[in-house]
Structure formats: C-alpha cells, structure tokens
C-alpha cells in the first residue's frame with residue numbers, strides 16, 4: 461500500500477515549533493516509506509484564515525526542507541463537503557438541531573451540576589416535522605450534528621497503541637453551522653477519504669476527534685486511515701505553544717539565526733527515545749524518527765539544547781550552505797571558503813562569522829600588548845606568500861629568538877593579531893589576515909606601552 465500523509469494547518473497564523481513537530485513527523489514517516497506528503501490548508505473559517513498566513517506557512521515548511529507533493533485548500537472543496545453532507549443527511553446520520561449557544565450552555569451547566577458528563581442530550585432527534593416548521597418560522601436556522609454510534613470507538617494508535625473511547629461520553633459533533641458552513645471535524649474526514657490519506661499523524665489534542673471521525677469514515681463508506689497521536693511540545697514552563705502569540709515561531713527562530721536542521725531536530729526528537737542531536741538534513745532525521753518511540757508525556761522544549769545542537773551543526777556546515785548569506789553580508793570576499801573553514805568551529809550561529817570577518821579584514825580594537833614580543837615577531841615575519849604552514853614556521857623562529865614558549869608565546873601574538881583572547885586556529889587565520897595587516901597590527905602592539 462502506498463503511503464499518503466497530510467499536514468493540515470489552519471492558516472490563522474505562522475507555524476510554531478509544535479506545528480513543525482506535526483509536519484516533520486508526517487514528512488519523516490512518508491519519506492521512510494517512499495510515500496506522499498499533502499499540505500492541506502484548513503481554511504473554511506473565512507473570518508480567521510488569511511492568504512498571507514498560508515504563504516507564510518508554505519515558506520516555513522520550505523525553510524525546514526519539506527516539499528509537499530500536493531497542496532489542497534479546503535475553501536476550494538466546499539462542493540465536496542456539501543455533497544457528502546447530503547449523503548449523510550439522506551442516511552439519517554446528520555440531523556438538524558435548533559438550540560442556541562445559550563441554551564446549550566445552560567444544559568451543560570445543569571449536567572455538570574448533576575454530576576453527569578456535559579454531553580448533548582439529542583433532544584433535536586425527537587423533533588417532528590411540525591416542530592421544525594414552527595422553529596424555522598421563529599427565525600431559527602438548523603445546525604447539523606453527526607449521530608455517533610453507541611458503544612466504543614477503537615483503534616490501534618501508531619504512537620499510543622490500542623485506544624478505546626466510550627462514545628457515550630461524547631456529544632454528537634456539530635458538523636455544519638447555522639450559516640451552512642461545514643466544520644473541520646467533518647471536512648477533514650471528507651478530504652482524508654477523497655485524497656486517499658493512509659495515515660493521519662497529529663497531536664494528541666485530537667484523540668477525541670478521532671473517536672468521532674472514525675464513525676464518519678464508516679458512515680461515508682470510506683476505509684479509515686491509520687491514526688497516530690503524538691505528544692505535544694510545551695515550553696520549558698509547561699505552557700502550551702500558540703500560533704497566534706508567535707511564541708517559538710519558525711519565523712522568529714530563523715531570524716535569530718538558527719539553522720533549519722537544528723530546529724527540525726529539536727522539534728521532532730524532543731520527547732522521544734532519541735536524544736536531541738545534530739542532523740545534516742531531513743533524510744538523516746528521518747532515520748531517527750519512529751512514532752512508536754515517542755514518549756506519552758508532554759515534551760518540554762529546552763532552548764539551550766537548540767543553541768547547543770545549532771552550534772554543532774554550524775561547526776560542520778560546508779561553505780556551500782553559507783555562501784549566499786556571506787554574499788549578502790559582504791563577508792569573506794574571494795577568500796570565503798578558507799575563511800569559513802577557519803572560523804566555523806568558533807561560530808554558534810552562522811552570523812557569528814561576521815564578527816570574525818571584522819577580525820580578519822576590518823579594524824581591531826587595540827588591546828593590552830606585549831610590546832617586546834610584538835617587536836621581535838614583527839622583524840621575523842616571513843615573506844609572502846603565506847599559507848597554512850606559515851604560522852608554525854614563524855612562531856618557531858620567534859620562540860627561538862625570544863626564549864618564549866607555549867602560552868607566553870602564542871597568547872600575546874593572538875592578542876596583537878586579532879584583538880581577542882581566543883578564537884580560531886591562527887595557522888588558518890594568519891594567511892587570511894595577510895602580511896600587510898599583520899605588520900600593521902604588530903607594529904601597533906610593538907609601540908604600545910607594555911601593560
């Protein structure tokens with residue numbers, strides 16, 4: 461059986477790390493099985509859905525490395541939902557209800573006061589044709605509920621194992637509003653059936669929806685997909701993530717300079733049996749992701765872990781992965797590649813390279829100098845051209861001339877040449893700094909009063 465999954469965001473905001481978890485778990489699941497990934501925009505809520513959010517979500521996914529095989533918009537499939545609704549009305553599985561929200565709230569309150577679950581009492585099922593005429597004459601319009609079966613909904617969850625939910629504890633879900641617009645729980649089933657979705661992988665906040673939706677697949681005569689409900693990502697404080705507040709949004713993380721592979725690793729491996737670790741790309745992540753190895757507890761995001769994983773990824777990034785950023789920042793020039801290879805091990809984020817480029821090619825701030833050593837080193841500077849062996853040869857002769865060794869030799873030279881206490885290997889930096897700049901910096905240090 462060929463696998464087809466879908467990621468179904470409502471375009472009411474940009475994606476956050478928790479949405480990325482759902483998208484990536486679907487992506488990795490499909491990739492591992494040579495399957496398809498459908499991006500479905502659940503945009504039937506006209507008031508809250510916005511085209512620019514849909515574009516932003518597609519861009520967020522692209523940044524992560526997710527390339528959907530198909531994009532579907534629910535707003536363009538309204539005729540499909542209407543047709544399916546007619547079929548269910550004809551078979552008696554959708555029934556009209558006329559209660560107002562205030563009336564429903566009152567019954568829920570009464571039920572709770574009587575220690576009964578606040579489940580819809582199906583009063584509308586008893587309405588006669590005459591009752592309906594009277595209600596509609598009062599100006600009431602029906603909303604429609606899906607009649608759940610009695611008994612239990614059961615499925616073997618890809619994450620949680622065997623599940624059973626007693627349908628008596630659920631209200632018949634409203635699937636069509638008074639204004640005739642269909643609701644997500646229903647449109648999702650129509651789409652999953654018609655688009656041939658084989659596996660629905662989503663957050664565990666949808667477990668009860670699944671119980672009701674399994675009945676809708678059966679009522680529509682469609683085979684139900686397999687379901688997997690993953691644990692949700694929560695902030696370190698335990699608070700849930702929200703698309704609207706922009707907390708830990710992918711856009712923000714990207715702006716802060718985190719690499720997509722780091723964000724993807726954090727989003728998927730947090731709260732699983734695999735430690736969060738650096739990955740080179742989503743294929744490598746795919747090999748690590750296994751729905752059956754997700755924890756059942758909420759997955760706490762550790763932002764320090766993101767910084768650590770990001771740094772490890774950055775330390776290994778090839779120049780090709782950063783060259784366009786370098787071009788935009790005017791960093792590296794024609795020495796971009798050797799420069800990047802020299803400094804990447806000292807960068808927690810790629811943008812840290814900008815400060816190192818200043819060290820190599822800009823002006824450095826004067827720092828406390830060891831003027832005697834700088835003067836000796838200046839006179840011993842080798843002739844150009846310089847290469848990776850120059851540093852060793854030069855410091856060898858400076859050491860021999862001054863009797864300095866180890867830190868007493870290297871540290872003052874590093875300070876004089878870079879203005880920094882620590883940093884990338886000087887063997888790699890020195891040829892990038894070049895004879896002219898090195899000479900200038902050493903003479904400044906040689907002339908400075910010894911501190």
Ligand code: GLU
Nearest residue numbers: 468469470502644648662
């Ligand atoms: N639009 C729904 C949501 O974002 C989709 C849930 C689902 O995957 O079925 O929660």
